[in-house]
Amino acid sequence: MDFVLIAILVSVFLAPGLVLLDRRNSRALLMLLALSLGLSYLAVCRGVAMIYEENNWMENTQVVILLTSCLTFALAASVLRSRDRALALFLSVLCFIFSFREVDVDELQVAGWLIFLLAEEGRAVFFVGALIPLVGLLRNFRHFREHLGLYLRSSIGIYLLKAAFLLIVLSGAFEKNIFGSSFHVFAEELSEFLAYGLLFLTSLDLVRALGEIERKVSAGN
Structure with a gap:
């Protein structure tokens, strides 16, 4: 029952994007949906708890996705014009901020200044x-x-709106376990994983999507 609940929620939420997006982005979103269903099957039906345990596979993968997205957004900023560059840089910094949110830096064997910078008051620098x-x-x-x-209506808007909903609404709902699922911890982690995956897809398509928007704006003028 838990698997069915999670699968329905994820599918209902992601599936509309398959219609709204172009073929390339639809394929990417379909792959993300398939991956989420596969992880749900392993965690819920096969009992592979290491997938969503603290500081384990899913959390570590989230950090990798976020840092990769951060770099991709930064690279995109280097080829974009001023207005669009600001958007790319903002998303890059946002991904970096999210990345150290997923890591318990104070539990790692690292220098004190790094702990202060990434886990304590020093984080204000990034904000x-x-x-x-x-x-x-x-x-x-x-x-x-x-x-x-x-x-x-662009991939940027669709991806970012879905990511925001996953992080703010769905993740919070699973954290409070309003669905009464015994796998609410996994579902919460999956919501964050999907949100960060959508940010990564945004970073890959940012330059193309912004160029398309610019062409439509110019055509309208």
Whole structure:
């Protein structure tokens, strides 16, 4: 029953994107859906607890995905124009912030200054760093507002909205176990895993999607 519940929730949430996205992104989303169902089967039906245990496979994979996304967004920023560069840099910093959220740095054998920087008050430096590209986005608020529909219908909007829902709503629902599932810990980790996977897909498609939006804006003018 737990597997059916998780499979239905994940499928119902991700499946609409298969229709809204182009073929390449639909295939990527389908692979992410298949992976999530496979992990659900192993964790729930086969009892492979190491998948979602603290500091184990899923959490470590999340960190790798986030750091890879961080780098990919940063590389995208290097080829984008000023307005779009701010978006790429903001998402890059955001992925980096999420990455050390998934790691218990204070439990690792690392230097004290690194623990302070990544696990204590020093983390504020990165939040301040995120404000720099955020200011760039706010300067172009009018552009984003006028063309909001284009952004929301693009892969960027679809992926980011789904990722936000997974992190804020679905992950929180499983954390509070409002569905009464005995595998709510796994489901919570899976929600975060999928959200970070969507961020990674966003990073891969960012330059192409922004270029397509720019062409539509130019055509409309």
